[in-house]
Amino acid sequence: MLNNDVYKALSDENRRRILDILHEKDHTAGEIADQFTMSKAGISQHLNILKQAELVYAKKQGQYVLYSLNTSVFQEVVRWLMKFNKEE
Amino acid sequence: MLNNDVYKALSDENRRRILDILHEKDHTAGEIADQFTMSKAGISQHLNILKQAELVYAKKQGQYVLYSLNTSVFQEVVRWLMKFNKEE
DNA sequence: TAAGTATTTAAGTAATTACTTAAATATAAA
DNA sequence: TTTATATTTAAGTAATTACTTAAATACTTA
Numbered sequence: 001m002l003n004n005d006v007y008k009a010l011s012d013e014n015r016r017r018i019l020d021i022l023h024e025k026d027h028t029a030g031e032i033a034d035q036f037t038m039s040k041a042g043i044s045q046h047l048n049i050l051k052q053a054e055l056v057y058a059k060k061q062g063q064y065v066l067y068s069l070n071t072s073v074f075q076e077v078v079r080w081l082m083k084f085n086k087e088e
Numbered sequence: 089m090l091n092n093d094v095y096k097a098l099s100d101e102n103r104r105r106i107l108d109i110l111h112e113k114d115h116t117a118g119e120i121a122d123q124f125t126m127s128k129a130g131i132s133q134h135l136n137i138l139k140q141a142e143l144v145y146a147k148k149q150g151q152y153v154l155y156s157l158n159t160s161v162f163q164e165v166v167r168w169l170m171k172f173n174k175e176e
Numbered sequence: 177t178a179a180g181t182a183t184t185t186a187a188g189t190a191a192t193t194a195c196t197t198a199a200a201t202a203t204a205a206a
Numbered sequence: 207t208t209t210a211t212a213t214t215t216a217a218g219t220a221a222t223t224a225c226t227t228a229a230a231t232a233c234t235t236a
Contacts, residue, residue: 004101007095007098007099007100007104008099008193010095010098010099011095011096011098011099012095012193012194013092013095014194016095016168019172023171023172028212028213029212029213029214030211030212030213033213038194038195038196039195039196039197040212040213040214041195041196041197041198041213041214041215041216042194042195042196044213044214044215045194045195045214045215046194047213047214048214060202060203060213062202062203062204062212063202063203063204063211063212063213064203064211064212064213065212065213065214069172071172071173074169074170074172074173075173077169078166078169078170078173080104081162081165081166081169082162082166083111084107084111084157084159084162085159085162085163085166096223100223100224102224116182116183117182117183117184118181118182118183121183126224126225126226127225127226127227128182128183128184129183129184129185129186129225129226129227129228130224130225130226132183132184132185133184133185133224133225134224135183135184136184148183148232148233150182150232150233150234151181151182151183151232151233151234152181152182152183152233153182153183153184177236178235178236179234179235179236180233180234180235180236181232181233181234181235182231182232182233182234183230183231183232183233184229184230184231184232185228185229185230185231186227186228186229186230187226187227187228187229188225188226188227189224189225189226190223190224190225190226191222191223191224191225192221192222192223192224193220193221193222193223194219194220194221194222195218195219195220195221196217196218196219196220197216197217197218198215198216198217199214199215199216199217200213200214200215200216201212201213201214201215202211202212202213202214203210203211203212203213204209204210204211204212205208205209205210205211206207206208206209206210
């Protein structure tokens with residue numbers, strides 16, 4: 001079964017907004033932080049929670065860290081939720 | 089957009105287990121509580137969170153309260169998650 | 177009506193969460 | 207090298223969460 005961390009990660013509005021931003025295209029940590037009023041440290045902590053849940057990848061590029069979506073984990077959540085809508 | 093309460097409701101392991109139990113068939117509050125080691129009051133509070141999130145219905149039947157799934161809200165969560173997997 | 181059963185509400189608490197600012201680390205550029 | 211930029215880590219804190227037990231409410235049955 002799917003990790004509790006994934007659902008916990010998705011339960012925060014700011015983290016879901018980060019996922020929406022990354023859905024558009026890959027972004028560095030700073031580019032993401034620029035779209036929030038929250039401190040960069042706060043965003044970094046949210047990114048870490050998303051990374052732990054394997055919802056995003058982080059790749060160091062020089063002095064930047066480029067974040068991108070890991071779409072495969074979303075499929076697992078969808079699979080669990082789908083069963084409540086269809087007969088199996 | 090979908091209510092934050094829904095994601096918050098889904099973020100707890102015990103609440104997801106309650107949803108799995110209700111997916112099987114409708115249950116009274118007591119029948120649900122019997123499947124947990126937690127107090128009945130604790131389960132009642134979880135049921136209330138699921139009800140606020142409109143993930144379940146509650147219907148009083150005599151001295152019992154019968155809980156059942158409200159499948160329509162799941163579809164909204166699935167819709168949000170699906171976009172991370174497919175090109176739109 | 178009194179007693180029993182089912183459920184919720186209230187009040188309290190320990191643990192967790194979401195932030196903050198300051199300091200640390202890593203890389204780049206002057 | 208020093209200074210600037212990007213990001214993370216650490217430490218502290220206020221708010222929220224997930225429970226508990228005890229009391230309240232609602233219904234049923236003797």
